[in-house]
Amino acid sequence: MLISVASGKGGTGKTLIATSLALALKDYNRVRILDCDVEEPNDQILLKPVITGEAPVNVLMPEINEAKCSHCGICARVCAYHAIVVLDKQVLTFPQLCHGCGACTYLCPEKAIKEVPRETGIVQWGNADQLSFAQGILTIGEAMTPPVIRQLKTCSTSDDIIIRDVPPGTSCPVVESVKGSDYCLLVTEPTPFGLNDLTLAVEMIKTLGIPCGVIINRSGKNDASLEEYCEKEGIPVLLKIPLDMDIARAYSLGTPMVKAQPQWKNRFRQLYENIQRTLIERNRYSQR
Amino acid sequence: MKEIVILSGKGGTGKTSIAASLAALADSKVIADCDVDAADLHLLLRPAVTEQHEFWSGHVAFIYTDKCTECGLCQEKCRFEAISQFTVDPVACEGCGFCARICPVNAITMHEVMSGHWFLSTTKYGSLVHARLGIAQENSGKLVALVRQQARELAKTQSTDFIICDGPPGIGCPVISSLSGADLALLVTEPTLSGIHDLKRIIDVCHHFAVPAMVCINKFDINEDNSRDIAAFCQNVNVPVAAKIPYHNSVTEAMVKGVPIVEYCHNELTEGVEQIWCRIQNTISN
Numbered sequence: 001m002l003i004s005v006a007s008g009k010g011g012t013g014k015t016l017i018a019t020s021l022a023l024a025l026k027d028y029n030r031v032r033i034l035d036c037d038v039e040e041p042n043d044q045i046l047l048k049p050v051i052t053g054e055a056p057v058n059v060l061m062p063e064i065n066e067a068k069c070s071h072c073g074i075c076a077r078v079c080a081y082h083a084i085v086v087l088d089k090q091v092l093t094f095p096q097l098c099h100g101c102g103a104c105t106y107l108c109p110e111k112a113i114k115e116v117p118r119e120t121g122i123v124q125w126g127n128a129d130q131l132s133f134a135q136g137i138l139t140i141g142e143a144m145t146p147p148v149i150r151q152l153k154t155c156s157t158s159d160d161i162i163i164r165d166v167p168p169g170t171s172c173p174v175v176e177s178v179k180g181s182d183y184c185l186l187v188t189e190p191t192p193f194g195l196n197d198l199t200l201a202v203e204m205i206k207t208l209g210i211p212c213g214v215i216i217n218r219s220g221k222n223d224a225s226l227e228e229y230c231e232k233e234g235i236p237v238l239l240k241i242p243l244d245m246d247i248a249r250a251y252s253l254g255t256p257m258v259k260a261q262p263q264w265k266n267r268f269r270q271l272y273e274n275i276q277r278t279l280i281e282r283n284r285y286s287q288r
Numbered sequence: 289m290k291e292i293v294i295l296s297g298k299g300g301t302g303k304t305s306i307a308a309s310l311a312a313l314a315d316s317k318v319i320a321d322c323d324v325d326a327a328d329l330h331l332l333l334r335p336a337v338t339e340q341h342e343f344w345s346g347h348v349a350f351i352y353t354d355k356c357t358e359c360g361l362c363q364e365k366c367r368f369e370a371i372s373q374f375t376v377d378p379v380a381c382e383g384c385g386f387c388a389r390i391c392p393v394n395a396i397t398m399h400e401v402m403s404g405h406w407f408l409s410t411t412k413y414g415s416l417v418h419a420r421l422g423i424a425q426e427n428s429g430k431l432v433a434l435v436r437q438q439a440r441e442l443a444k445t446q447s448t449d450f451i452i453c454d455g456p457p458g459i460g461c462p463v464i465s466s467l468s469g470a471d472l473a474l475l476v477t478e479p480t481l482s483g484i485h486d487l488k489r490i491i492d493v494c495h496h497f498a499v500p501a502m503v504c505i506n507k508f509d510i511n512e513d514n515s516r517d518i519a520a521f522c523q524n525v526n527v528p529v530a531a532k533i534p535y536h537n538s539v540t541e542a543m544v545k546g547v548p549i550v551e552y553c554h555n556e557l558t559e560g561v562e563q564i565w566c567r568i569q570n571t572i573s574n
Contacts, residue, residue, distance in 0.1 A: 008325075008326045009299065009300060009326055009328070010296075010298065010299010010300045010301075010326075010457035011298060011299040011300010011301060011457075012299075012300060015482065037458075039297075039457075039458035039459045039460045039463075039489075040297050040298055040457070040458060040459065040482075040485070040486040040489060042298075042481075042482040042485060042486070045481045045482055045485060078385070078386075078389060080346075080347065080383055080384045080385050081384070099367075099382050099384060100367060101367050101368075101382065101384035101386050102365065102367055102386060103384055103385065103386035103389060106365070106386070106390065107389060107390075138459065138460060140459065140489065140492045140493055140496055141464075141493065141496040141497070142460070143429060143460055143461040143464050143465075144460070144461060145460045145461070167457075167458060168299040168300075168326065168457050168458070169325040169326050169428075169456065169457070169458075170325045170326060170421070170423065170424065171324075171325040171421055171424070171425060171426065171428045171462075172425075172426045172428070173458075173460065174325075175379055175424045179379070179380075191540050191543050191544070192328075192331050192543050192544060192546070193304065193328040193331060193543060196326075196328055196331060197326045197328065200325070200326055200423070203423045204423050204424050207379075207423050207424045208379070208424065222540075222544070245510075248510055249510065249511060251480055251482075252478075252479060252480040252481065252483075252510055252511040252514055253480075253481065253511065253514075254480075254481040254482075
């Protein structure tokens with residue numbers, strides 16, 4: 001089972017929830033957590049994993065052999081990202097713009113282009129107690145996160161449950177991280193920003209056709225508009241975590257919620273069972 | 289005209305609340321919301337939209353099944369795993385056009401994609417340029433660049449002193465697009481270990497793009513030890529701390545009211561925000 005933990009708005013508690021869900025399940029299943037927020041990976045801060053391996057993330061980019069190049073300009077014309085400029089006697093490439101599609105290399109009539117790897121990040125893996133862990137880290141100054149996320153996603157093979165901690169927002173890094181999930185947990189908070197960004201996240205998840213449920217973090221007396229919205233959209237509110245200074249303080253020190261307040265372990269296990277039931281029912285319904 | 293961008297690395301540290309307040313405090317400015325995939329600034333500034341424009345950007349491949357001979361070349365060459373069963377997954381397609389160029393029977397065309405909208409609005413506090421990226425769309429960086437360009441043009445015609453940009457979380461494409469060429473980055477952090485980790489990365493990004501940075505420690509009283517660590521770290525890397533702001537319910541209350549916090553109440557917190565604005569003005573005029 002592959003569960004993504006996402007939210008439109010940043011700082012709603014994705015990392016808090018993804019790590020606690022993983023820790024609550026690890027005694028019963030083989031669980032792996034993947035930190036897909038490769039721009040700002042924070043799961044490591046709470047889980048303190050022992051890193052046992054790492055691999056660079058390379059994107060392929062063109063290298064021009066000027067001796068063979070006739071400066072015909074075809075490579076520049078076929079590049080959709082304007083990553084190549086052909087001058088009279090010289091070809092300039094802009095690595096940060098290149099998506100590594102390979103069109104220039106394939107279409108060069110002189111066979112003057114070779115693709116060479118360029119490192120844009122790393123993927124690391126390891127263990128935190130019996131929990132399998134992996135994260136991607138985007139190199140400072142690099143713009144494109146999807147290649148790092150794509151490679152990170154290949155880290156999970158033999159696990160029963162995979163939990164992906166997704167970056168904030170609703171655009172390409174989020175889509176790349178969520179794609180392929182069986183279920184998506186959307187974390188929100190009872191503020192106007194929380195509601196606004198939840199509606200964007202729900203639209204995105206519906207576009208991808210992934211079933212989802214909501215967790216209200218810092219829940220309190222202002223939950224009504226979130227609950228109303230969820231009811232209107234037919235999305236279950238699966239869990240509420242109260243606004244609690246002890247949880248906030250533990251998080252500030254890098255202590256996972258289920259370690260600070262072990263009573264939450266059961267709630268997270270129930271949450272998982274709830275998701276399991278939903279998926280079984282959904283499956284049965286779609287087979288009919 | 290000086291461009292100030294508000295960033296944080298970590299999400300949810302208070303960028304938008306602070307950006308809205310700076311927008312209310314600054315006399316002569318254009319406001320830009322560069323968080324195009326989860327924009328919230330409009331909830332505090334309540335804009336009246338005067339112009340709405342479509343944002344056409346990028347392409348997506350389309351296979352004409354009547355022409356397709358199912359040779360499989362496109363599928364084999366696509367690096368984004370966007371083609372299977374001779375159909376294109378528009379979400380996975382990155383619009384490179386490689387498939388369309390190599391299809392031996394010209395069965396593939398590239399369609400332009402409308403990736404969102406951008407808006408020019410008036411608010412009580414001045415003009416606002418904002419945008420909304422289409423659901424599950426790419427090119428957020430390009431849309432941010434467009435928002436900034438429009439804000440600059442507006443600032444020029446209105447001869448304003450400042451552009452105040454509310455930025456997105458993270459350090460990737462839309463952040464780089466919000467940051468590059470700005471005059472100052474205000475980095476809003478919180479005293480959690482995650483906040484500190486993410487602050488260090490966004491400071492590195494600012495250095496990488498040679499944009500001067502300044503830090504605001506928000507909710508500093510959640511963990512005062514961590515706040516001291518942040519201040520010490522900032523001193524080490526020569527990034528000034530503009531203010532330390534306490535945690536306060538009034539932030540959420542102002543949000544519910546839909547007004548910038550400095551217009552909602554006067555307390556320690558709003559004094560902190562005013563202090564930030566003074567520091568920004570002093571730094572920029574030096």
